[in-house]
Amino acid sequence: MSEMTESDTPYTALGFYHKISQLRADTWNALKRDLGKLVRLRDEAQARNLVKAVDVKLTRLEIIEDYHAFPSKEDFRHLWSLFDREEYALLEKVVKRLVRALISESYRRRHVDLSETDADAEDLEALDALAQLRRGHPASNSSSQPYFELLIVDAMSTQEEEVVREAFHNLRRPEDRFVYDVVTVRSFEDALIAILVNPNIQACLIRYEFPYKSKYNLSALRNYLEGLSEIELESKSEAERSILLSSMIREIRPEIDQFLVTSGDVEATASQDIRHFNRIFYRETDYIEQHHTILRAIDDRYRTPFFDALREYSKKPTGVFHAMPISRGKSVTRSHWAGHMIDFYGINIFLAETSATSGGLDSLLQPYGPIKKAQEYAARAFGSRQSFFVTNGTSTANKIVVQALVKPRDIVLIDRDCHKSHHYGMVLAGAHVAYLDSYPLNDYSMYGAVPLKEIKKTLLALKRSGQLHKVKMxxxxxxxxxxxxxxxxxxxxxxxxxxxxxxxxWDEAWFAFATFNPTYRPRTAMHAARTLLDRYRSDAYREEYAAWKAEFDQCDPDDDATWLEQRLLPDPDLVRVRAYATHSTHKTLTSLRQGSMIHVHDQDFRHKVEGPFHEAYMTHTSTSPNYQIVASLDVGRMQAEMEGFELVHAQVEAALSLREQLYTNPLLLKYFEVLKNSDMIPLEYRQSGVDTFYDPSTGWNKMEEAWAHDEFVVDPSRITMAIGKTGIDGDAFKNEYLMNKFGIQINKTSRNTVLFMTNIGTTRGSIAYLLDVLIKLAKSFDRRWEDSSRPERKIIEHQIKSLTQDLPPLPDFSRFHDAFRPLTESPEGDIRRAYFLSYDEENTEYLRFDNGALQAEMQAGRDVVSASFVIPYPPGFPVLVPGQVISAEILRFLQALDVKEIHGYRPELGLIVFTEEALEATEQGAD
Incomplete structure (x- = not known):
């Protein structure tokens, strides 16, 4: 068997593992095709070439399958034996059966013996594959035993490996809730490779001694093994090496249950830092105890406390005497007219419907039973200290957190182009708002994100104006x-x-899935908070801080460069880690619409926030929450823990495949341009220097390099495509072309871009369909040009110029008017006061800018101040907020917009602004 080297392009691309499942499936299919040709060929020269191709593919597949339970190592020895004996016809038959088993996933439900080639066995695999195609999903169902794989790390011989695998196989019982198979690796590096490339691994048993180095040379591990050396690792004791491996597995895939089997002093080992192990076994412990312990650990993650309780409730005969006629389906089943509702939804959704105040199930507002347990499981899954379910979307989740933490006149720093729920949350809380500007992407009519220097500069300004103590969030x-x-x-x-x-x-509405991918996870709020808290508690950090502080104290504290041009470190004796994240679970994971979560990692939550948080939660949460949404959040959490790694991995694979095609297809490039890192993030924020994840001439660059070091990165699962060269604006392209003609739905557009988002439900077939549609559209644009007259071509050229060159620059936030600024020397404004001042009609007037009335007032020296939010769609962020002075740049932007929808603007009346008298009275302190 050949060793893998850096020259093996398909494997080194993106560190090998990013496209491993597609590579695996495609290589098996290619092997099947090659063997089919080989057994039918009569030309000796061509046959020799095909034999070489089969050899290469078998070698590569053996490397991949070394980390999977099916096909097993024994199965591969059988394949090589047939190949070496030149029994190509029989080899083709075995490979066909193997591929069918992989496609249908029949190996999850029963043992597939590749040495059997009888017709009945082949027919069974064919039926499994056909069933999958008919259903459109893997051939499994809720009544079958879920399948997983157990990773054993041990430098055992091949013979010992087979003995151990057989021992675990013999422990299987029909009544077990799960079924599993065994994967054995022999080194530290191989263990990490296995958990990266094999999503079926759900448990890991680390046994005895094992070397550091893998027999393969894989670039996938570079970022994970940074700072480790083979010599250093080999010098560690058995226990130290096992603990280090455990911590790394935990960092990459925290959901995996880990167990340690030691032959040394088990009591001494147990006294060390073994927090990532579920349990330690002494080498003499029998396999039965290990088997049952592993199954119990898997079952703990597989449980869905509230969903299970809801299912049990739906089976109970219940007399309904409360205010929900639809409960138990009574009002529908008895209806002569509404029965089609049951035909569509099925009866279970009605059997599970009940009043939240009727008893029998837990209360979302004050959970004590299965909802409480479900939220605790969610906290475990997302790495928070507390997690809370929200049934009216992340807009409500955002308002809950803001109300719980922010009092009137507290200062909040907020990115101006955030979701509108935050702006309204500021109004409700009475916060004094300091808006932060994101860097603009003028060529695409959208913003990026807020640079760290901008945030630090604002904090320093507030500090120098004596307002830092008021800054809350x-x-x-x-x-x-x-x-x-x-x-x-x-x-x-x-x-x-x-x-x-x-x-x-951190509003992570679109980022809930990131927790379940090792590259994404470090950039999530909960992981960062947990990492920082551990860091600040360590002696090593205290030494690092002392050295940094000594050097920092030599600098001029009044010089902005002292604070802005170097990395700052907090004082470990003063710092408090207080982080909140809101997730639209329904946007990127499995949940019914409006299913969201709040995650908390706040050192001061118990004694400072818990009471106000509960009140805010009660304020914004319905007393009649939808139990189906709560149950879906519970199931979505379970799915994310059990197969989130696999699903997110497939999502990224699909996105990378789509990007590769869009970067290289000449016809698509004629009209469409997928924005690269360098298009969306200026060079000063890309410390890695990575311009793009894929280049047609150099191939795939290291995604992890950018994600480890850059101030900002682009999530590759979101494909922003510039369409200016089509001459069609984003809104029209979305509705008239993608949706109306081809049924393709997307969420977001700008004037000249559309956004395609892959998710955990995106299939390779979906990607193929999208590419087919884009190619058809490109051909239609070719025909449009060919069929156009000269005047029509002038119109098209004008439209293209408008969308590619004549783009209005995005305006920065101007300022709050002095009437709404507590202190003129600091930037924050009282947005609540401005918002409610506009409720009295005599305080406002309308000014039109299409007839020059507003411009004339500005030229006369008047501060024209917006009395409402003004939000164009697209791009969907507030261009103006209540109390903000209208600048010439903002006005030019509004004049240049050609969008149909601008919230807060009535074309027949103009913009609503404050009268000069109202501003003067407010400035003088009158209500």
Missing amino acids: LLLTNCTFDGVVYNVRRVMEECLAIKPDLVFL
């Missing part, structure tokens, strides 16, 4: 709708160096 969107992701840990760390008790609210 920093609120940022991570990741943005367009996929720009912050370096969360860096932002938190440097801001805490200026304001040690600053609270962070």
